[in-house]
Each structure stands twice: as structure tokens, then as C-alpha cells.
Amino acid sequence: MKKGTSILHLKRLDRYIIIKFLGTYLFMIVLIISIAVVFDINEKIDKFMTNNASLKEIIFDYYLNFIPYYTNLFSPLFVFLAVIFFTSKMANNSEITAILSNGIGFKRLMKPYMIAALVIALITFIFGGYLIPPANATRIKFEQTYVDPRKRKTGDHDIQFRVGPGTIVYFDNFDMTSKTGYNFSIDHFNNLQLVSRLTAQSIRYDSAYQWTIQNYQVRDFDGVKETITQGSAVDTVLRIVPNDFIIAKSDQQMMTSPQLRRYVTSQKERGMGNIQAFQIEYHSRFANVFSAFILTLIGASLSARKVKGGMGLNIGLGLGLSMAYILFMTVSSTFAVKGGMSPFVAAWIPNIIFILIAMVLYRKAPN
Helix, strand or coil: CHHHHHHHHHHHHHHHHHHHHHHHHHHHHHHHHHHHHHHHHHHHHHHHHCCCCCHHHHHHHHHHHHHHHHHHCCCHHHHHHHHHHHHHHHHHHHHHHHHHHHCCCCHHHHHHHHHHHHHHHHHHHHHHHHHHHHHHHHHHHHHHHHHHHHCCCCEEEEEEEEEEEEEEEEEEEEEEEEEEEEEEEEEEEEEEEEEEEEEEEECCCCCCCEEEEEEEEEEECCCCCCEEEEEEEEEEECCHHHHCCCCCCCCCHCCCCCHHHHHHHHHHCCCCCCHHHHHHHHHHHHHHHHHHCCCHHHHHHHHHHCCHHHHHHHHHHHHHHHHHHHHHHHHHHHHHHCCCCHHHHHHHHHHHHHHHHHHHHHHHCCC
């Protein structure tokens, strides 16, 4: 057999480990997500009943979308625990020792682990980037209706951004319920010189970029000459919609990866500064793909050696490292949103730190 072909050839040992890995991964998902669903029902049952949510909506609109979202979100954790659990069991049964004593090095042993991690990474990437976001829209709408209406987008204040070359708009405040902005202004510049300024008491969004400006005044500047025009109402076209600048915390969860990329690019061009959460979400989806490989390497290296404490010690170490990983993700995301850290760095710093841990543990793994 040629060398290129033999790399793809799976032996019985490879198939055994892949099946063990994926089977344990699915077992962890079913176990932990089932517990999460029970606790979630217990926490929210009163709100479901108070707000008259139907059983059909609870099952199909909420929980059938709740399960894939949280499964994908905590997929790195499930990978880590699955690897530690079944590898520790193999080591405790002296299976790892038998494999290594037959001349199979630890590097070769990692091949089926990485194949299984690749399968999980691809599924995570496809679901997280393309399939789950539309389902999130249904789940979040349900939460806003029956669980916590405060999560609805209600409005914002001091909104300023660019809508085109040399055109800046400003809202003193905007109310999403009425789709009306107050103390509105739009400035037109030519070579950094103000040539026109419109101010209005209010502006209301109709549809498809159509807006109605009420009680307005337009000041046109031509050198030292100024022309003032006033009116009670006028219809106009602005290439913006309220969702462009009124953002809820969960909006990024409802966008596919291509939509997130286009949205971030568009908002950057408009000079909007509230896109950190969207950037973190975008970069995190790619970081999670690589985390499957990093955490698999850590889990296998950590639990391949038979220890006196048995499986309990390895599982305890695994849980500790899992919590540390989630902590790094949370802290770095907070710094990116509120502390000025790059969203790219925030999304990748847990992987950077843990790949260093993986290298140390890999060097100490049995051979």
C-alpha cells in the first residue's frame, strides 16, 4: 500500500477508539443536556404557566432549539470530558499499556483521537455557523414572549453613525416599540466642511428604508451664506433600519457566520462602535473548531497514564481544566467588550493558553 493511502487506512484499533470516543461524547451530551433541561424546566415552569405558553410552543419552539444550541455551545467541554472518561477507563483496564507495549507509540495512538475530533469539529462548525442561528431566532422569540420580556429590544440613546460618505446621523433616543427617534439630526459634509444640517423633533421608520421626518429644519451652507427651510413632515429614504443601531445582547446568536461577517463589515464602515459582541461570536465559532483538537490532546495526554487515584482523579482534573477553559472564555470576552481587548484575541486566547498546556502534557504522556 502506498504511503499516502496508508495514512487514511483505519485499523481495528483506530475504529475501536473512534467508536469509543464518539459514543462517550454522545453519552456526555445526553447525560448533561438532560440534566440541564430538567433544571431549566424547574426554573421556568412558573413563567410558562403565568404567560400561557402552550405545550407545543414549549417543546417545539423552545426545547427543540434549546438542546442543539447548548450542545454546540458546550461541545468543547463534552469533548474534553468524553476523552478523559473513556481514556481513563482504558488506562485503568491496562488497555493503553497493552497498546503501547506492542510498539505503537503515543503519537500513532493519537490518530483515531484526532479523526474523531475532526468529525466533531466539522459538525460543530456547520451547526454553529449555519443551522443553529435560524433556530435561535425561534428560541429567543419564545424567551422574549414567555420568559423574560425585558430581553426585547426597546431602544437606545445617544446614537451616532455614518450612513454614507460624508453623511452622519444622530438620534438623541430611539424607541423600538413605536419605531420613532427623537431629537434627530443628519449632517452632510464635503471635504470635512459642513454643507447641510437637518434637525427634527422626531423621525419614524415605516418600511424598506422609508422614514417620515416631523417638525424639521434644514440649514444649507454656501460659504458665509445660510438658507433655512422648515416643514411639518416629509418622507425620505435613509439606507438604515432600526436593527442596524438598536442591538440586543442575543442578536449575534441569530446570525449565520456569513451574515455576521457582512454585518461587522457594514457596521465598521458606518463607524458603529457596538459590534464587539458580534466580532467575538464570529471568531469564537472558528476557535471552537480548533478547541476540539486541543482539548482532545490534553484529555488523552492527561488520562493515558494509569494512576493510583484511578478514574476519579483524572475526571477531577478534567473538570478543573474544563472550568478553567470556560473561565478564560468568559473573562477574555468581558475584556473585549468592556476593556478594549481585540475580539480576535479574546476568542483565541483560551486556545493559545491551552495549547501550551497540551504541549507540556503531550511531552509527559507515556510511550
